[in-house]
Amino acid sequence: MGGVDRKDQMLAMFPLERKRTKVWYKKLFRRLLNVSILNAYIIYKSQQSMNHRSFRKTLVVQLLSNHTTSQPRTLAHITHSGTDINTQGFVHYPQQYVVTEKANKGNRYRRNCAECGKRVTTYCKGCNKPLCVFSCFKPYHTKLYRNTAQ
Numbered sequence: 001m002g003g004v005d006r007k008d009q010m011l012a013m014f015p016l017e018r019k020r021t022k023v024w025y026k027k028l029f030r031r032l033l034n035v036s037i038l039n040a041y042i043i044y045k046s047q048q049s050m051n052h053r054s055f056r057k058t059l060v061v062q063l064l065s066n067h068t069t070s071q072p073r074t075l076a077h078i079t080h081s082g083t084d085i086n087t088q089g090f091v092h093y094p095q096q097y098v099v100t101e102k103a104n105k106g107n108r109y110r111r112n113c114a115e116c117g118k119r120v121t122t123y124c125k126g127c128n129k130p131l132c133v134f135s136c137f138k139p140y141h142t143k144l145y146r147n148t149a150q
Helices: 002-014 024-046 052-065 137-149
Strands: 085-086 090-092 095-096 122-126
Touching: 002 024, 024 052, 122 137
Parallel strands: none
Antiparallel strands: 085 090, 095 122
């Protein structure tokens, strides 16, 4: 087997290139990155015994270790001021759309926010409206509460 065939065979196991990349320089960058990793593996393998998959995993861990913090990140959460927003007898709280296999084909689980129009994956459980959690949820329900109270 020739050297080019062997290289292509080894690169085919760990593809970084995307078939649908329309911009040529992104495709070129990914190809060069993949070939560079393969070359590093071949050089490393001559000194140490390690398989290709383990080498790539170790490489990723070492590259990311410089950019991780020692403290785990805390996720932002929504705090309620004692009670949930209650309008028209429904309790309103944000909920994430559940992605089913059928909806997983595209962005069918994303909807336009009822307040600002951005694409969101969250909605209000009480009124079943898609809303941005941090910027639009409270103003939308405050406006809704004022309109129903009058």
